[in-house]
Amino acid sequence: xxxxxxxxxxxxxxxxxxxxxxxxxxxxxxxxxxxxxxxxxxxxxxxxxxxxxxxxxxxxxxxxxxxxxxxxxxxxxxxxxxxxxxxxxxxxxxxxxxxxxxxxxxxxxxxxxxxxxxxxxxxxxxxxxxxxxxxxxxxxxxxxxxxxxxxxxxxxxxxxxxxxxxxxxxxxxxxxxxxxxxxxxxxxxxxxxxxxxxxxxxxxxxxxxxxxxxxxxxxxxxxxxxxxxxxxxxxxxxxxxxxxxxxxxxxxxxxxxxxxxxxxxxxxxxxxxxxxxxxxxxxxxxxxxxxxxxxxxxxxxxxxxxxxxxxxxxxxxxxxxxxxxxxxxxxxxxxxxxxxxxxxxxxxxxxxxxxxxxxxxxxxxxxxxxxxxxxxxxxxxxxxxxxxxxxxxxxxx
Ligand code: ATP
Ligand code: MG
Numbered sequence: 001x002x003x004x005x006x007x008x009x010x011x012x013x014x015x016x017x018x019x020x021x022x023x024x025x026x027x028x029x030x031x032x033x034x035x036x037x038x039x040x041x042x043x044x045x046x047x048x049x050x051x052x053x054x055x056x057x058x059x060x061x062x063x064x065x066x067x068x069x070x071x072x073x074x075x076x077x078x079x080x081x082x083x084x085x086x087x088x089x090x091x092x093x094x095x096x097x098x099x100x101x102x103x104x105x106x107x108x109x110x111x112x113x114x115x116x117x118x119x120x121x122x123x124x125x126x127x128x129x130x131x132x133x134x135x136x137x138x139x140x141x142x143x144x145x146x147x148x149x150x151x152x153x154x155x156x157x158x159x160x161x162x163x164x165x166x167x168x169x170x171x172x173x174x175x176x177x178x179x180x181x182x183x184x185x186x187x188x189x190x191x192x193x194x195x196x197x198x199x200x201x202x203x204x205x206x207x208x209x210x211x212x213x214x215x216x217x218x219x220x221x222x223x224x225x226x227x228x229x230x231x232x233x234x235x236x237x238x239x240x241x242x243x244x245x246x247x248x249x250x251x252x253x254x255x256x257x258x259x260x261x262x263x264x265x266x267x268x269x270x271x272x273x274x275x276x277x278x279x280x281x282x283x284x285x286x287x288x289x290x291x292x293x294x295x296x297x298x299x300x301x302x303x304x305x306x307x308x309x310x311x312x313x314x315x316x317x318x319x320x321x322x323x324x325x326x327x328x329x330x331x332x333x334x335x336x337x338x339x340x341x342x343x344x345x346x347x348x349x350x351x352x353x354x355x356x357x358x359x360x361x362x363x364x365x366x367x368x369x370x371x372x373x374x375x376x377x378x379x380x381x382x383x384x385x386x387x388x389x390x391x392x393x394x395x396x397x
Pocket of ligand 2: 188
């Protein structure tokens with residue numbers, strides 16, 4: 001008998017009037033996501049998305065791995081369906097979970113009956129199945145308080161399903177229910193984590209990367225594209241807008257006071273990103289900024305860099321410690337790539353004594369020899385749009 005997955009919905013079950021729309025979005029995200037792994041039937045009932053392989057050719061393990069990174073799923077389990085009677089349930093557990101049970105010191109059965117026509121209630125069903133399993137595995141104790149292993153039985157509309165402990169899902173909200181935002185993606189640890197955190201809230205992600213060839217190398221650009229690809233495991237495909245930033249950086253170096261280099265550069269980044277964001281229908285920018293981490297991340301610096309845009313700038317890492325950010329980067333799989341030692345354009349022309357408490361007036365004065373608009377226009381003309389997706393065959397989003 002085949003295995004199927006049950007994906008349990010998270011906070012989306014609480015969303016009142018939006019519930020249907022959210023559920024439909026999640027179901028279609030799962031459907032598209034599964035296409036790369038074979039023919040799966042994906043349907044939604046009782047706040048659960050069912051993922052059922054339709055033939056032997058399906059890559060079930062690949063599909064399972066993909067399901068673990070779909071936002072909107074709070075818990076998921078691989079299970080075996082069977083007929084809704086106690087003999088079938090017992091036999092299926094024996095066949096499917098018997099080895100697991102044998103390895104455990106103690107166990108219990110936890111049942112849930114959402115089909116109220118089933119003759120036993122949840123407690124009776126747990127007792128009945130638990131008793132039979134205890135007889136069949138006399139060396140494994142029954143412990144209803146702190147069991148080493150729990151066997152779950154869910155009696156639902158179409159069938160009964162048996163499984164071991166569920167795994168945590170990616171959480172958050174289904175991709176696409178929260179609009180779209182443009183992430184300023186550098187090659188560092190922070191910005192991919194920031195993108196992931198906003199994506200988790202149901203937001204589609206596009207990104208922009210500022211590239212200063214020959215000061216930064218092709219390897220640095222490839223690294224950013226790889227980081228974007230790793231984020232798309234969760235967020236669905238994205239476009240990376242690679243902006244040639246060399247001319248702007250050289251113009252700043254040649255025309256502006258050194259202590260303002262980074263701030264002026266960041267104001268260009270924000271303004272260019274906003275224009276590309278609007279072109280892509282993005283309603284916000286995302287950065288990996290973090291209060292106090294570097295000189296350009298003071299409140300005053302954020303004020304002058306934020307002043308050039310009129311859409312929200314999401315900084316989901318602003319109050320986190322580096323350790324917390326690194327933990328997430330490791331969990332989502334971006335850390336190893338982020339710590340590859342290629343330079344970022346921010347590290348080119350870094351001032352020795354950057355201004356940490358700038359004012360808008362000082363910035364306008366420091367920028368006055370630049371033809372901002374012409375520089376921005378040429379940078380926008382240089383944009384290279386690169387489509388990135390996690391899986392070659394994936395049609396997600
Ligand atoms: P990260 O680890 O994301 O590089 P950081 O701690 O190094 O962040 P900064 O280099 O000051 O901090 O950059 C702050 C934010 O500005 C980044 O998180 C990112 O959102 C954006 N940023 C920096 N450099 C670039 C770049 N070359 N292209 C696009 N965005 C960038
Ligand atoms: Mg950086």
